[in-house]
Amino acid sequence: MSPERFRRINEMLDKRQTDLTVAMENVHKHHNLSAVVRSADAVGVHEMHACWISQDKRRVAGGTALGSQNWVKTHHYSDVEAMIRRLREQNMQVVVTHLSDESVDFRELDYTRPTAILLGQEKYGVTEKALAMADQHVKIPMVGMVQSLNVSVAAAVMLYEAQRQREQAGRYDTAQISAEERHRVLFEGGHP
Amino acid sequence: MSPERFRRINEMLDKRQTDLTVAMENVHKHHNLSAVVRSADAVGVHEMHACWISQDKRRVAGGTALGSQNWVKTHHYSDVEAMIRRLREQNMQVVVTHLSDESVDFRELDYTRPTAILLGQEKYGVTEKALAMADQHVKIPMVGMVQSLNVSVAAAVMLYEAQRQREQAGRYDTAQISAEERHRVLFEGGHP
Numbered sequence: 095m096s097p098e099r100f101r102r103i104n105e106m107l108d109k110r111q112t113d114l115t116v117a118m119e120n121v122h123k124h125h126n127l128s129a130v131v132r133s134a135d136a137v138g139v140h141e142m143h144a145c146w147i148s149q150d151k152r153r154v155a156g157g158t159a160l161g162s163q164n165w166v167k168t169h170h171y172s173d174v175e176a177m178i179r180r181l182r183e184q185n186m187q188v189v190v191t192h193l194s195d196e197s198v199d200f201r202e203l204d205y206t207r208p209t210a211i212l213l214g215q216e217k218y219g220v221t222e223k224a225l226a227m228a229d230q231h232v233k234i235p236m237v238g239m240v241q242s243l244n245v246s247v248a249a250a251v252m253l254y255e256a257q258r259q260r261e262q263a264g265r266y267d268t269a270q271i272s273a274e275e276r277h278r279v280l281f282e283g284g285h286p
Numbered sequence: 287m288s289p290e291r292f293r294r295i296n297e298m299l300d301k302r303q304t305d306l307t308v309a310m311e312n313v314h315k316h317h318n319l320s321a322v323v324r325s326a327d328a329v330g331v332h333e334m335h336a337c338w339i340s341q342d343k344r345r346v347a348g349g350t351a352l353g354s355q356n357w358v359k360t361h362h363y364s365d366v367e368a369m370i371r372r373l374r375e376q377n378m379q380v381v382v383t384h385l386s387d388e389s390v391d392f393r394e395l396d397y398t399r400p401t402a403i404l405l406g407q408e409k410y411g412v413t414e415k416a417l418a419m420a421d422q423h424v425k426i427p428m429v430g431m432v433q434s435l436n437v438s439v440a441a442a443v444m445l446y447e448a449q450r451q452r453e454q455a456g457r458y459d460t461a462q463i464s465a466e467e468r469h470r471v472l473f474e475g476g477h478p
């Protein structure tokens with residue numbers, strides 16, 4: 095590895111937000127998955143989570159993710175319960191995006207807390223199970239004729255609100271990642 | 287038209303931000319165009335602008351735009367100069383998204399002013415001509431390994447910053463749209 099690249103990866107790792115993550119429930123279109131990973135990488139998410147109904151979608155497309163999938167590791171689950179259980183073990187608040195009148199405006203939440211943003215399937219949204227297990231239901235306000243945003247767009251709007259709050263709170267100023275994880279990424283050159 | 291639908295469209299029109307728009311320079315992938323229109327509709331953009339190098343891309347895909355293209359009219363141009371001239375005639379500040387060190391953080395701008403957000407092509411970004419004619423160059427901060435966001439994601443992050451500022455400034459509380467335009471939309475059922 096060139097010294098320049100070594101420095102670049104170290105700088106990236108200094109900004110990683112190990113207590114901010116995205117969890118995708120049955121999101122399946124490649125261009126959406128790719129765009130989500132790309133945005134997650136951009137705000138410093140280090141690991142993501144994904145569950146799928148079928149077993150054959152266990153990868154994030156290379157194309158539009160532009161290699162970001164090598165830098166944001168994705169954990170896979172076969173059901174949403176297992177995924178949310180894992181997030182809880184990490185003391186994450188599980189914030190489920192859902193377009194209902196009971197959901198609160200997404201900007202009302204504190205994303206400097208350990209947070210997992212859960213996104214739903216392109217057509218059907220999140221499942222009842224995810225809603226039941228959530229700590230919070232949030233929505234992004236919309237004043238037009240269409241009912242919902244594209245899922246990768248919703249992910250990015252949420253992630254950049256988290257970025258805004260964390261920036262203000264100085265959370266990008268001190269490295270959070272463990273020495274072991276830094277070593278692993280530097281010497282394996284990313285997530286396999 | 288049912289009274290319910292009439293009321294719904296009127297409510298949407300009350301929130302339209304006639305002095306906020308999106309201009310797309312050679313953005314050509316259907317899923318991106320669709321996602322941009324959907325986000326624009328969601329924050330109350332009433333009309334958009336687009337120019338293409340070739341002439342054969344003059345439509346926004348129906349699929350993932352979910353009908354929003356019927357509610358956000360798009361003006362088409364064959365070159366970016368004509369597009370920006372038109373925006374200037376409407377006294378818009380032209381904000382060009384561009385990933386360079388000279389660009390300012392997108393949150394530093396005042397989007398309560400009449401504003402056009404100009405987005406660039408998926409692979410090559412905005413042209414030199416657009417950069418030269420711009421009032422502002424802005425970028426969305428990124429701390430990961432990947433250099434750029436998906437274009438529809440960048441559009442949405444910018445638009446929701448505009449929405450946040452305009453919400454705070456009470457710009458969604460008073461209708462802006464002209465009586466003529468309201469009448470036209472109500473009786474034509476959207477943009478043809």
Ligand SMILES: C[S@@+](CC[C@H](N)C(=O)[O-])C[C@H]1O[C@@H](n2cnc3c(N)ncnc32)[C@H](O)[C@@H]1O
Nearest residue numbers: 191213214216218219220233234242243245248
């Ligand atoms: C296209 S939407 C699903 C629409 C589905 N008909 C529903 O009502 O949930 C796909 C996903 O995008 C996210 N999403 C889209 N628009 C959103 C909004 N305004 N607020 C919060 N999340 C949103 C959610 O994660 C949602 O599950």
Ligand SMILES: C[S@@+](CC[C@H](N)C(=O)[O-])C[C@H]1O[C@@H](n2cnc3c(N)ncnc32)[C@H](O)[C@@H]1O
Nearest residue numbers: 383405406408410411412425426434435437440
């Ligand atoms: C994939 S990018 C183009 C990348 C191109 N290589 C470049 O350097 O401009 C496509 C468009 O998305 C928008 N975009 C992507 N990431 C952005 C960011 N971080 N800040 C501002 N705009 C961005 C811009 O409109 C850009 O023209």
